Amino acid sequence: MATTKLKKWAGRKLRYYKDKFLFKLKRYTIAILTSDKSDVSIALSYSFGTLIALLPTPGFSTAIGIGFITVFKQLNKMAVLLSMLVWNAITIIPIYWLSYKIGTRISNSLPDVEVQNETIRQILLFFKQFALGNLAMTIPISIGSYFLAIVLLRLARKMRLRSTGIRNQAIV
Template sequence: MATTKLKKWAVRRLRFYKDKYIFKLKRYTIAVLTSDKSDVSIALSYAFGTLIALLPTPGFSTAIGIGFMTIFKQLNKMAVLLSMMVWNAITIIPVYWLSYKLGSSISNSLPDVEVQNETMRQILLFFKQFALGNLALTIPISIGSYFLAILLLQLARRMRLRKVEKRENKIIA
């Protein structure tokens, strides 16, 4: 009986957080699409947010992004926050795994760091592999997100323009 109630409670909580996440994602997307800033500015902001979100700073990426938004006023805040919503803890796990795998294949050609302590040597080796792989993945993903954002923004603006034209044609007719 208690486990059934616990399961129902857990399902309700998960549904609540899923709905809350989807609501925020929609709100940020609408704010980006209705922004009066240029497509290039929005796409650069989205790519910058992607770069920050993919760097290995779990838990601090949002704070780092907000810090950069306060320094660089020309960044579109909603685009940066949208990219951080897209690159959340669930979507970042495969990227981190690929970072380590790619970094381990890249770092085989680099010399090892000479350290007396074996544990410290293993930690440095892991960090080197992960950091190299993360940089090798983060930069192309950020560049690709710029072009994807430009494409999606242009498509959304064309669709909105068509919708406005249809409304005007209905009013005239």
């Protein structure tokens, strides 16, 4: 009896958060598409948000993004927030895992840090592997997100113009 109630409660909570996530995603996307900023500015903002979200600052990336938004007024707020929403905790876990794997391969050619304490040496080795792999992953993904954002923005704006043109022809 208790497990069925718990399952129903968990199902309702999961649907609630899924609907909340989709609502925010739709709201940010519409705000970006109706923005008067150029496609390049929006794509740069999205790429910058991707860069911040992928850096190894779990839990602080949104705060860092909001800090950069307040300092740099030319960034599109909704594009940065959309990238933070896309690169959430669920999507970032495989990126971090792959970063560590790539960093392990890269750091094999680099010399180890000489430290007396074995624990500190292992921590530094892990950090070196993860940081190198994260940089090797973050930079190409951010550059790719710029070009993807440009293509999607132009496609979405073209489709929007086409649909408004059809509506205007139907009204006349």
